[in-house]
Amino acid sequence: MSLERASIGFRVNGAAVSLDVSPVQRLSSVLRDELHLIGTKIGCDAGDCGACTVMLDDEAVCACLVPAAGVAGRAVRTVEGLANGKLSALQASFLEHGAAQCGICTPGMLVAGTALLERNPQPSEEEVRDALGGVLCRCTGYRKIIDAVMNSARHVAALDRRLPASGQAIGASPIRLDGVPKVTGTDSFGADSFPPDALSVFVVRSPHHHASFAFGDLDAFVSKHPGVVAVFTAADIPGRNRFGTIPAFADQPALAEGSVRFRGEAIAMIAGTRDAVQDIAIADFPVEWTPLPHMLSPGEASAAGALLIHDNRPGNVLVSGFVEHGDPESALAQAAHSASGTIETSFVEHAYIEPEAGWAEMDGDTLVIRACTQAPYMDRDDAAIVLGLAPDKVRIIPTSTGGGFGSKLDMSVQPLIGLVALKTRRPAALAYTRSESMMSTTKRHPASMQATIGADEEGHVTGMVFTGDFNTGAYASWGPTVTNRVPVHASGPYVTPNYRATGRAIHTNGPIAGAFRGFGVPQATIMQETLYDELAGKLGMDRLAFRQKNALRDGCRTVTGQKLEAGVGIVACLDALAPHWHRALGDAEVFNKLNDRVRRGVGIASCWYGCGNTSLPNPSTIKVGIAPDGTVVLHQGAVDIGQGSNTVIAQICADALGLPLGSLRLKSGDTGISPDAGKTSASRQTFVSGKAAEKAGRALREKVLRFANVSGKAALSFDGPVLAVHDEGGERRRIDLAGLAVDADGFVFGAIETYDPPTLPLDAKGQGKPYAVYGYGAQIAELEVDMRLGTVKLVKFTAAHDVGKAINPLMVEGQIEGGIAQGIGMALMEEYIPGRTENLHDYLIPTIGDVPEIESILIEVADPEGPSGAKGLGEHVLIPTAPAIINAIRHATGVLVTTIPATPTRVLEAIRKAEAVK
Ligand code: FES
Numbered sequence: 024m025s026l027e028r029a030s031i032g033f034r035v036n037g038a039a040v041s042l043d044v045s046p047v048q049r050l051s052s053v054l055r056d057e058l059h060l061i062g063t064k065i066g067c068d069a070g071d072c073g074a075c076t077v078m079l080d081d082e083a084v085c086a087c088l089v090p091a092a093g094v095a096g097r098a099v100r101t102v103e104g105l106a107n108g109k110l111s112a113l114q115a116s117f118l119e120h121g122a123a124q125c126g127i128c129t130p131g132m133l134v135a136g137t138a139l140l141e142r143n144p145q146p147s148e149e150e151v152r153d154a155l156g157g158v159l160c161r162c163t164g165y166r167k168i169i170d171a172v173m174n175s176a177r178h179v180a181a182l183d184r185r186l187p188a189s190g191q192a193i194g195a196s197p198i199r200l201d202g203v204p205k206v207t208g209t210d211s212f213g214a215d216s217f218p219p220d221a222l223s224v225f226v227v228r229s230p231h232h233h234a235s236f237a238f239g240d241l242d243a244f245v246s247k248h249p250g251v252v253a254v255f256t257a258a259d260i261p262g263r264n265r266f267g268t269i270p271a272f273a274d275q276p277a278l279a280e281g282s283v284r285f286r287g288e289a290i291a292m293i294a295g296t297r298d299a300v301q302d303i304a305i306a307d308f309p310v311e312w313t314p315l316p317h318m319l320s321p322g323e324a325s326a327a328g329a330l331l332i333h334d335n336r337p338g339n340v341l342v343s344g345f346v347e348h349g350d351p352e353s354a355l356a357q358a359a360h361s362a363s364g365t366i367e368t369s370f371v372e373h374a375y376i377e378p379e380a381g382w383a384e385m386d387g388d389t390l391v392i393r394a395c396t397q398a399p400y401m402d403r404d405d406a407a408i409v410l411g412l413a414p415d416k417v418r419i420i421p422t423s424t425g426g427g428f429g430s431k432l433d434m435s436v437q438p439l440i441g442l443v444a445l446k447t448r449r450p451a452a453l454a455y456t457r458s459e460s461m462m463s464t465t466k467r468h469p470a471s472m473q474a475t476i477g478a479d480e481e482g483h484v485t486g487m488v489f490t491g492d493f494n495t496g497a498y499a500s501w502g503p504t505v506t507n508r509v510p511v512h513a514s515g516p517y518v519t520p521n522y523r524a525t526g527r528a529i530h531t532n533g534p535i536a537g538a539f540r541g542f543g544v545p546q547a548t549i550m551q552e553t554l555y556d557e558l559a560g561k562l563g564m565d566r567l568a569f570r571q572k573n574a575l576r577d578g579c580r581t582v583t584g585q586k587l588e589a590g591v592g593i594v595a596c597l598d599a600l601a602p603h604w605h606r607a608l609g610d611a612e613v614f615n616k617l618n619d620r621v622r623r624g625v626g627i628a629s630c631w632y633g634c635g636n637t638s639l640p641n642p643s644t645i646k647v648g649i650a651p652d653g654t655v656v657l658h659q660g661a662v663d664i665g666q667g668s669n670t671v672i673a674q675i676c677a678d679a680l681g682l683p684l685g686s687l688r689l690k691s692g693d694t695g696i697s698p699d700a701g702k703t704s705a706s707r708q709t710f711v712s713g714k715a716a717e718k719a720g721r722a723l724r725e726k727v728l729r730f731a732n733v734s735g736k737a738a739l740s741f742d743g744p745v746l747a748v749h750d751e752g753g754e755r756r757r758i759d760l761a762g763l764a765v766d767a768d769g770f771v772f773g774a775i776e777t778y779d780p781p782t783l784p785l786d787a788k789g790q791g792k793p794y795a796v797y798g799y800g801a802q803i804a805e806l807e808v809d810m811r812l813g814t815v816k817l818v819k820f821t822a823a824h825d826v827g828k829a830i831n832p833l834m835v836e837g838q839i840e841g842g843i844a845q846g847i848g849m850a851l852m853e854e855y856i857p858g859r860t861e862n863l864h865d866y867l868i869p870t871i872g873d874v875p876e877i878e879s880i881l882i883e884v885a886d887p888e889g890p891s892g893a894k895g896l897g898e899h900v901l902i903p904t905a906p907a908i909i910n911a912i913r914h915a916t917g918v919l920v921t922t923i924p925a926t927p928t929r930v931l932e933a934i935r936k937a938e939a940v941k
């Protein structure tokens with residue numbers, strides 16, 4: 024807002040500054056826009072996320088809530104001021120503990136942590152939780168952040184920045200290769216590099232779930248607002264105004280054409296100077312809305328006679344998925360015991376701390392888009408279609424991405440800023456506000472599920488029938504993937520000889536549901552794992568023993584008829600949990616003898632998850648080469664959204680190549696320079712891109728050895744621009760790289776390799792080989808329920824996950840802890856309601872106070888297909904958490920909560936209902 028400017032003097036990181044700014048300008052904006060201190064991040068501009076935390080004098084505050092006038096004469100310290108020539112103890116500790124994943128929350132965490140440590144150098148865990156309670160992290164699960172703060176003083180001297188030697192990268196936990204910028208505040212996310220002359224873009228969005236609209240005089244609007252350059256509508260889109268992550272289902276307009284199908288859908292853009300765009304009162308925008316009837320539930324949308332949201336999708340069914348094996352009806356009819364039930368889940372928001380952001384410009388006739396993303400090549404191809412350009416005339420340069428979890432697989436800002444840059448030939452920048460991010464981007468599918476599972480007298484599962492309707496919202500996004508993946512996985516990692524599972528994705532006028540860590544499998548697993556507990560109860564069996572008895576083993580067939588030859592690790596996970604299970608049950612028994620109002624419960628649940636696309640091509644290509652100066656350049660196109668692929672893929676490549684990890688230099692997933700390593704989704708990067716990196720590393724090594732005419736066992740090392748090759752006999756050859764010709768990539772030696780997992784299509788009954796590799800896991804939840812309030816207090820998680828080979832054990836633990844935190848949110852608190860929870864104040868995600876102790880057990884049952892035996896992990900770790908919690912609540916209270924999340928109201932309601940029928 025442009026109020027009168029005033030001169031305001033204060034100190035920033037020790038230096039005096041004086042600025043002419045509006046006294047009400049947010050301090051966060053002053054720091055970022057006037058002083059270019061981009062380490063102060065913006066996640067909400069409302070005091071909810073803490074990403075903007077700075078120290079004002081000695082107190083940690085949210086800079087977005089402090090007006091510029093409020094800092095006059097005072098001292099501000101930002102993350103950039105924490106390092107003093109070298110990393111502060113806390114910054115070093117964050118690196119050493121793996122406390123920064125995507126890094127978007129890291130500056131706020133570091134500042135809040137520093138404020139605490141300066142007044143209390145050795146805080147307790149509770150004191151750390153109190154001090155950091157206002158800063159949200161969606162990636163780490165907070166455990167490593169707590170460890171980093173508590174151990175800051177102890178570990179600073181021991182920070183080891185050395186990287187593993189040749190052949191020792193796999194299995195080591197070096198600090199992340201992209202870690203230092205994350206702790207110094209210099210990492211550049213989507214909104215961090217806007218050029219000063221970029222046009223700002225404001226997106227006009229629908230306030231209605233379903234409506235038609237007509238524009239008034241747009242030219243008059245532009246003329247009336249000095250600084251506004253243009254308004255763009257669907258009429259300005261030069262290409263095909265439909266995009267979507269699955270080309271055959273592409274149905275989403277970048278700007279709606281006369282009607283909208285969900286609240287938050289974009290209809291127009293206003294481009295202009297930053298001040299002009301900021302000052303626009305949206306009520307002035309000339310658009311007339313005609314609200315239309317809307318349907319928010321699949322029940323309404325699939326009822327006979329319901330209006331069609333897309334004319335070509337009868338019954339509002341986007342797609343159905345189906346898997347059938349054996350004769351489930353007969354098996355259930357003959358079962359000695361069976362259990363049936365229903366479960367309902369809710370929309371879940373990804374709530375990454377970085378709202379979508381980026382900027383675009385023309386470079387000659389090429390449109391260059393810099394934005395946060397999980398899928399640069401998909402963005403390139405989709406943006407090209409919408410903008411009527413050839414794919415090679417669009418270049419996507421991924422910025423650092425502040426969390427994604429599936430939602431940043433879909434385009435957001437890309438076609439919008441692309442259109443403005445294309446039309447105006449000027450740079451165009453857009454950072455979503457928190458509420459437009461929440462309104463307009465994808466969610467986890469709400470599911471309405473029913474299932475029956477039967478078992479024989481000995482406790483062997485004999486049959487299962489599952490049906491699930493998934494609310495896929497207004498557009499397709501990843502609905503088809505969710506609907507196909509669920510029937511393949513709804514059995515859990517258990518032998519189920521007779522099986523039928525059906526999933527339907529139903530369109531509604533709700534928010535678009537898409538990919539979110541697990542693609543529908545977390546929802547289906549709640550259904551299956553809660554029935555497993557019920558069935559174990561009917562059989563009189565211990566719940567863990569029932570799962571151990573039925574778990575898949577090497578040589579078993581899955582529900583798609585796929586024979587799992589080797590690498591099945593679920594039994595190892597369950598076995599590893601056994602002592603913890605019995606200890607936890609014992610603790611609960613003792614606790615419950617002494618307590619009546621608060622009851623302790625223990626729950627267990629398992630997961631399995633096929634890594635990569637379901638029965639579809641899923642290639643990754645990795646290029647690596649040696650430059651004349653002795654640099655090894657790894658084109659690491661597997662976008663690192665915090666999960667660690669920059670480090671893990673490099674570890675795999677370094678060992679395959681036989682060179683130290685430190686000799687590698689990374690090139691990003693820029694579509695102009697790096698080959699396509701596929702999207703960061705479906706837990707595929709470590710397995711698929713890792714395998715491509717292993718192949719590329721080996722191919723490059725082979726070329727060097729062939730050139731040197733030595734055996735495969737020779738060792739490589741660099742002596743500046745000289746590559747030294749030591750053969751088995753100890754003889755040394757020196758290859759003077761500078762004297763050799765280079766290829767088109769500037770490499771003396773180069774290799775590019777592609778890996779595509781071997782899968783087979785599913786037939787009409789869903790039989791086939793949908794995945795080449797599966798990962799497995801199981802978790803125990805211990806918790807306490809207040810029987811009068813319905814509140815749940817988590818006590819401990821114990822998680823055993825089979826990762827095949829832990830390429831980087833610290834990062835594996837970080838993934839487990841982060842996944843559990845998201846699972847806690849899904850189980851207990853997260854429920855996105857359009858129009859009601861479009862901010863981080865009303866939509867609650869777990870804070871540092873909500874995540875209890877987590878004990879991780881890494882299981883390594885090598886898969887013959889994975890690189891060094893490795894399997895994917897990212898999705899798996901969330902899947903068992905919610906069912907383990909729901910099962911623990913039932914163990915504590917005797918009641919099953921069937922509508923998720925299990926809020927205190929729902930827990931209490933279930934308890935009261937059970938009491939009423941006693
Ligand atoms: S940006 Fe200030 S609290 Fe979220």
Ligand code: FES
Pocket residue numbers: 122123124125126127128129159160161162163376425426665
């Ligand atoms: S590391 Fe905390 S939000 Fe990503």
